[in-house]
Amino acid sequence: MITPYPPLRDGIATYAVQQVRQLRSDGHEVDVLSPTASAAQIVHNTRGARGVLGLAKIVPAYDRVIIQYHPDFFYLPWSTPSGRAKIASLMAIAFSRAKSVEVVAHEVRYDVGPRRGAESSATRAMWRRVDRVLVHTMGERDKFAEAFGYPRERIVLMDHGEHFSPATRYSRDEARASLRIAEGEFVFLSIGFVQHHKGFDRGLVCFKGLEGLGARFDIVGSVRVDQPEYLAYADELDALVAKTPGARFHRGYVSDEMFDRWILASDCLVLPYREIFTSGVLERASLFNRRVIAANVGGLMEQAADMEMVTIVHSDQELQAAMRAAVAPPKPIGHEAWHFGTTTPLREAVQAEVERRAEAIRGPLPKPPTSDELLRGCGADAGDSAATEAAATAS
Amino acid sequence: MSTPGLDRVGKIAFVPARYGPTVVGGAELVLAEAARGFKDRGWDVEVLTTCATDHYSWSNDLPEGLSDDNGIPVRRFAAVFDDVPERGELEAAVMAGHQLSITDQQRWINAGMRSPALFHYLLDRSADYRAIVFTPYPFWVTFAGSQIDPGRSVLWTCLHDEPYAYLDLFQPVFTGVAGLFFQTGPEHDLAHRITEFLAPHAEVGCLVEAPQAYDPEAFRVKYDIEGPFLLYAGRREGGKGWDTLLDNFAAAVERRELPFKLVTMGAGAVNPPASIMDRVVDLGFLPNEDRDNAFAAASAYIQPSQYEAFSRTVMEAWLAGIPVIANGDSEVVAWHCQRSGAGLTYRDAFEFEQCLAFLADEPEQAVLLAKPGREYVIGNYAPELVLDRMEAKIVEWTKP
Numbered sequence: 112m113i114t115p116y117p118p119l120r121d122g123i124a125t126y127a128v129q130q131v132r133q134l135r136s137d138g139h140e141v142d143v144l145s146p147t148a149s150a151a152q153i154v155h156n157t158r159g160a161r162g163v164l165g166l167a168k169i170v171p172a173y174d175r176v177i178i179q180y181h182p183d184f185f186y187l188p189w190s191t192p193s194g195r196a197k198i199a200s201l202m203a204i205a206f207s208r209a210k211s212v213e214v215v216a217h218e219v220r221y222d223v224g225p226r227r228g229a230e231s232s233a234t235r236a237m238w239r240r241v242d243r244v245l246v247h248t249m250g251e252r253d254k255f256a257e258a259f260g261y262p263r264e265r266i267v268l269m270d271h272g273e274h275f276s277p278a279t280r281y282s283r284d285e286a287r288a289s290l291r292i293a294e295g296e297f298v299f300l301s302i303g304f305v306q307h308h309k310g311f312d313r314g315l316v317c318f319k320g321l322e323g324l325g326a327r328f329d330i331v332g333s334v335r336v337d338q339p340e341y342l343a344y345a346d347e348l349d350a351l352v353a354k355t356p357g358a359r360f361h362r363g364y365v366s367d368e369m370f371d372r373w374i375l376a377s378d379c380l381v382l383p384y385r386e387i388f389t390s391g392v393l394e395r396a397s398l399f400n401r402r403v404i405a406a407n408v409g410g411l412m413e414q415a416a417d418m419e420m421v422t423i424v425h426s427d428q429e430l431q432a433a434m435r436a437a438v439a440p441p442k443p444i445g446h447e448a449w450h451f452g453t454t455t456p457l458r459e460a461v462q463a464e465v466e467r468r469a470e471a472i473r474g475p476l477p478k479p480p481t482s483d484e485l486l487r488g489c490g491a492d493a494g495d496s497a498a499t500e501a502a503a504t505a506s
Numbered sequence: 507m508s509t510p511g512l513d514r515v516g517k518i519a520f521v522p523a524r525y526g527p528t529v530v531g532g533a534e535l536v537l538a539e540a541a542r543g544f545k546d547r548g549w550d551v552e553v554l555t556t557c558a559t560d561h562y563s564w565s566n567d568l569p570e571g572l573s574d575d576n577g578i579p580v581r582r583f584a585a586v587f588d589d590v591p592e593r594g595e596l597e598a599a600v601m602a603g604h605q606l607s608i609t610d611q612q613r614w615i616n617a618g619m620r621s622p623a624l625f626h627y628l629l630d631r632s633a634d635y636r637a638i639v640f641t642p643y644p645f646w647v648t649f650a651g652s653q654i655d656p657g658r659s660v661l662w663t664c665l666h667d668e669p670y671a672y673l674d675l676f677q678p679v680f681t682g683v684a685g686l687f688f689q690t691g692p693e694h695d696l697a698h699r700i701t702e703f704l705a706p707h708a709e710v711g712c713l714v715e716a717p718q719a720y721d722p723e724a725f726r727v728k729y730d731i732e733g734p735f736l737l738y739a740g741r742r743e744g745g746k747g748w749d750t751l752l753d754n755f756a757a758a759v760e761r762r763e764l765p766f767k768l769v770t771m772g773a774g775a776v777n778p779p780a781s782i783m784d785r786v787v788d789l790g791f792l793p794n795e796d797r798d799n800a801f802a803a804a805s806a807y808i809q810p811s812q813y814e815a816f817s818r819t820v821m822e823a824w825l826a827g828i829p830v831i832a833n834g835d836s837e838v839v840a841w842h843c844q845r846s847g848a849g850l851t852y853r854d855a856f857e858f859e860q861c862l863a864f865l866a867d868e869p870e871q872a873v874l875l876a877k878p879g880r881e882y883v884i885g886n887y888a889p890e891l892v893l894d895r896m897e898a899k900i901v902e903w904t905k906p
Contacts, residue, residue: 117625117650117653117654118612118615118649118653119612119616120608120612120675120678131626131629132629135630136630143622147612147616148616148617148620149620150622150625150626150650152623278682279656279657279682280656280657289703333674336607336609337607337608361702363674363702364608364674364675364677364678365678366653366656366678366681366682367653367678367682368657368678368681368682369678369682372682
């Protein structure tokens with residue numbers, strides 16, 4: 112298996128080790144190759160031409176090669192289309208030397224496939240050398256087949272949480288006590304790497320006012336890469352939390368066990384993502400039967416299709432309403448009779464009542480975003496904003 | 507004196523990075539003693555370790571596979587150590603207090619000794635054990651191994667107030683295991699300062715066996731040591747305060763007439779300054795009996811290390827009836843000195859000199875000073891007491 116690997120704090124590494132454990136339990140002999148030193152048996156930098164050529168020498172020895180695929184593992188971040196074409200060609204050679212290659216697609220640049228030019232041709236040729244591609248949603252399966260002309264019958268739909276198992280042995284009561292959550296407190300939780308596309312700031316804004324109903328909002332996680340824009344976003348969250356009664360930001364590096372412990376201890380997970388493919392947090396919430404409110408982005412709706420306790424929201428207003436409903440189910444206001452004064456024009460009275468009743472359910476409307484907030488965002492550089500959270504360990 | 511009726515069900519793995527009679531290192535020795543103590547109390551015990559015995563080279567000196575050590579199964583796994591320059595650079599950055607990104611912290615831990623074979627053994631077989639006891643916290647085996655099955659993982663933590671402890675990298679280790687054993691109050695306090703949500707934990711102390719008897723005269727005759735001497739036992743390296751000790755000693759004997767030699771035993775190069783070359787006596791490694799007698803023959807034991815998790819050598823000094831002169835910057839050793847009443851601390855070279863002056867001028871008072879030390883050690887850290895505490899917590903924190 113070619114993958115980042117523990118003790119590296121990385122979602123794909125955590126995903127991979129669970130798969131390795133299962134393979135070994137099934138009686139397979141497994142060697143792991145990781146690009147950096149880890150608990151893997153083989154350490155080999157897979158990036159760039161030299162890295163990929165090295166792979167070509169290694170893979171023939173194995174009956175089956177499984178690649179936890181993310182373009183960052185093979186392509187240099189500053190490479191040009193011709194450079195990427197070269198890498199794709201070399202990867203095709205490497206794949207052809209293996210007896211069997213399967214790729215777990217954590218993130219794929221689909222936009223490359225349909226274009227004209229050397230990069231597109233080489234990438235399509237590379238994928239044709241792969242015997243099986245594993246994806247987590249039907250949407251990804253369709254995208255992959257269309258983008259690269261890849262045979263649909265060779266794309267396998269894999270349950271994202273197939274190899275997931277709880278990392279904590281705490282009971283829910285024990286988890287809450289260990290995290291100093293008072294009895295009766297309703298805990299909203301956003302957990303994972305802290306970066307703009309996660310939208311934790313949206314959750315905070317929509318939470319405002321709910322502490323009066325006995326709720327709290329905990330954000331747990333750390334910055335994934337120490338680059339200025341990521342650190343700035345984390346600092347902004349700090350500032351926002353400071354102004355939001357009932358909110359807490361547990362900024363830092365958490366273990367898989369602590370990650371699951373927070374999920375288990377929470378009452379409702381909030382996934383206010385701006386961009387995502389699929390969510391490991393969603394899968395882990397499902398492991399523990401936790402309620403989830405998730406934004407309708409990427410493949411989340413499909414991923415949540417069979418999950419009972421997931422509310423999908425399409426806007427900040429819906430998010431706010433869903434959070435309020437989670438902590439304080441709305442009174443049956445529909446049965447309340449409409450009363451209007453005799454002096455106010457009917458339309459005004461009805462309009463005011465409509466707004467009053469809506470606010471009673473969701474709380475005050477959030478302030479519209481400023482132009483700065485609209486313009487700001489993490490760039491779509493490789494391995495960043497739209498990264499699949501394979502196992503979504505926070506750190 | 508073991509707790510009657512305790513439910514000793516399930517196998518316990520002890521996981522020191524090194525194991526064997528030639529291994530030098532407090533944490534590993536303690537874990538080895540704990541393993542034997544648990545075995546003697548009827549637990550099913552195994553040791554999981556690497557093939558290495560030396561923590562500098564990490565060369566695989568011993569064969570891989572299963573062996574027996576007086577009835578304790580020992581499984582050894584290959585250590586991998588590439589000794590890349592990057593490790594030294596990152597280490598220097600950490601020790602200098604630079605803020606390292608989490609990426610660099612991970613590069614640092616993975617640039618040291620690793621054991622993929624031990625990792626995958628635990629990945630496959632962790633469920634065979636009721637509890638898996640690791641030590642010390644900053645080693646790769648502990649860091650990587652304790653996260654495989656955190657509900658079974660217990661740490662003999664050995665937390666010092668050192669730069670490593672503040673790395674984000676180790677937060678999962680301090681928060682997400684079944685339990686943490688601390689040896690002292692300061693270690694316990696430090697853990698709370700470092701981590702918001704500390705895993706279940708207990709102050710259990712450290713096993714310290716009292717020698718049956720001492721023969722200081724036999725030591726003097728055997729090693730030809732005359733006159734009063736100060737003793738240092740342990741690794742002769744900067745991180746243990748050895749270099750500063752040499753400087754302080756040299757300055758003290760230059761400023762005033764002091765009768766002392768400095769006798770040292772342990773690993774590492776001695777390198778005394780020229781001015782005290784004739785006063786420093788290096789005995790290397792001593793057999794246990796000679797080592798005990800060395801303590802009894804000394805005027806005082808010097809503990810210059812700032813980073814001590816417990817300091818067994820200080821306990822050995824008090825058991826032998828001699829006073830301790832210790833670096834006051836070590837919260838742990840200062841704590842022991844204060845609680846026992848049997849040690850002095852210094853904060854700089856001048857205070858160090860005054861401590862030696864006291865020893866030289868008031869030898870009888872120095873003996874009186876040391877007197878309560880033995881009772882302090884036996885009353886708090888006798889092996890039976892510590893094993894009782896450890897057993898009780900393992901039974902509380904884990905399930906068979």
